[in-house]
Amino acid sequence: MQVAGDKSDQRPVKSTDRKTSPEHVLKSAIEKARKFHGIAEDALPCQLDLLLAYERFNESRATMLYPMNILRNYARLQARTHLIGLFDVDMLPSLSLYQDLADPEVANRYFSLTEGSREFAPSVLVIPAFITFDARTDKGNFSAEQISDRMVIAEKKELLTLWQYGVINRFDPMDRGHNATQYERWLQATEQYEVKYEYRYEPWVICDRMMVPWYDSRFRGYGQNKIVHLENMNWTGYKFRVHPKAWLIHRKHALAKAKLQHLWDFQEMSKRPGGMVYDTVYGHSTTLGGKIRAALATRQYSTALDPATAACAEKLPWWQQDHWHWQSGRHQLHHVAS
Template sequence: MLEIELEGMAPGVFVHTCVLVMIILTMSPSYQGLALDSVSSSSRNTSAENLLKQCYNSQFESSGSRFSEYMDGKPTRSLYLHRVWWSTRRAEFPISFFTQADLQRLRALQEQCKSLPGGTVVAAIWLPLGSTIGPRGNDAAADAEAAKLGPGLSARHIPTVKNATAILDNVFAQNEAASNTSCVLRLLLLYEIVFDEALGLLMPINTMRNAAMMATDSQLVAMVDVDLSANKDLAASVMRSPERVAEMILLAEKQHMAWIMPAFDVSPSVPPPMRNYVADEALAVSREEKSRLRDMWTKYRLIFPFAMERGYTRGHNATKYEEWFVSQSHYPVYYEEGYEPWFMASRFLVPFFDARFRGYYMNKLVAARNTLLLANMRVLPDVWIVHRPHELQVSNYGWLEAQKTLQKKHHTEKMVLDQAGGNEQFLRELTPALGHPLLSVCEPILYNGTSKSARDAFFERNIYFYKSAVSQMETRNYTPVADVAADNCRKVLPWWSRRAS
């Protein structure tokens, strides 16, 4: 066992030269992840795909997810890993972004992939399907085809699953053809059998993140939401420096370092047709010209530190943006309540994401708090990410709040999760797969003898999960509620076995 001593944590961190040399020598020009050491090269991709599917799907239950189980804090076991696309290309440096999305967000995924050429991006794609509980149809051949396609499926699911697979086939093929201009892509298509219509609007977001993380095999990983892209210098310069990468890996592993990536939003005042152009401009700024980013914020009001203009300053205030604009080296920051930055960390030190959460509310706060309270944090001076504008999701907190305000003005309006809101066309297209009309999700949820809307139940339950997690963290007694599928994979996948130092 090699013992390593670090002296101080100043910007010019001293690391024993021999240690850095040894780490640099182990890094080939074309980075090979741990999966390559664990699976023979001739069958690496097929083996990795099959190993992942086998460990994940061994825990699958086809009975369907129920809203009452979500309310009880029971993670879904009705997610089935239907297909894995694992690039034959080799990553050129040891960083993986992992993320989650649905079929609506594939364009954002492609943009994220383009922003990390040479690095790995793993995306878990969610496909909600209605439960097959009840009598099957009279078409025995169709039912047999569905059974071959995947467990828990019925004839009505066949077009949806095949269409989703074809779409991802195309996305993956395009990315493979892009070669040096895009990331090394791994895609996971997971369908979930949902018994209650409301769950078809609430992605099991942390379960999807856990699934994506299981397909990473690099030393450094970062959970980065799909609508975020990395600045050009991350892949072009930072990760191309063996000395820099060696330092980042060493401190991440030995000092539990979390490398903070400052994040920016495009201002909603920018006309919609121009927003992606603004995002691209912010991403193209060189690290020597960070002052241009400050001008884009303070002078031209085109961008702003993430969520600041939307009123949630606590989320990223601790990053200390004013210091970052003038800093030429990484600097320390400290946890403040509500802090939820995106960061790189050692893959083996990133804990599971609490699988009780569904939808886009409170889940990232818990994950960041759990990790960063136990980590050292340093802000990278030459790396940043930019949020690409997108249409608000049905389960997005901001849209839910907007609908809540709308209902106060117009009492006859139905609420999101009670009715589809502004996504009627998309939900109509999902209706055949779900097996029942989502637009009629207006019946109240009955839980423990109390009737309430699914929207209110969603808010209350995620707040409860958040508060209970924080309470346990304060007594150092918190362990994220893991989904059994990812937990099983982490125990058995060869690239998740620690190698001797």
């Protein structure tokens, strides 16, 4: 399984200073990427594909227009495996998920589940996500980051214990974006279970690389991009099934500039009599999300792809071979919106 992430280092580029010129910044980024790739190749048992993408702009405020969905699609293009995990880079998969995927019999069940057939609809496999908190115990004090690292290799019963002590919680507990996963049920579950899609549901999932809809490239900055993608899956006909013994752990980090800007825009919106701030990233994302929902409801939506993603999907050999196999094979997917 390869992971489609969505974050990278991006900074404003000005040509007035040699050290911050486009050429110097790009050269430095390439050197860092090459060094990181070498370390990862030496340390990890799997192959790492590292794609360095950059975008030039003239004003620092353009960093708020981070091309989130375009980069997600680029990551997906690099995948050569049947299954992909749509996980953010700050979400750490549990060892139990790796162990499942390393078992051919279990992996084949995932293939069948995500592909679907003429008899049953395809599914995405929801991987519950958790956040951690600092903790004081009789064995010492532990930071949220240390607990995150521990929970990656822990067994589910240990995770349940920390849940009971309030050291971990479900991701984004104050929002409804993960309510449909039914965490209390998951903590006791030993088998997969299906959940009903709810508005604004945005879990991280495992899915079929070839068949799941692409991300809409018009979304930039923070907000709506992942929510709308999951909503598109629902309208396309996908079922949502929850993995009973695998999970993701969020590793704590500083808030991104785009997230801070999103929160600021929301506060500004609440102060205005008219409500929506259309000239902000928040206003753009919210308005675009509303238009897409209306199109989905009338079956008029088609995912907007940037030219590079569309061209690569048509020409990359590992996409062409699989695409031919999918169209001529035994599995079909109806009402694909992308």
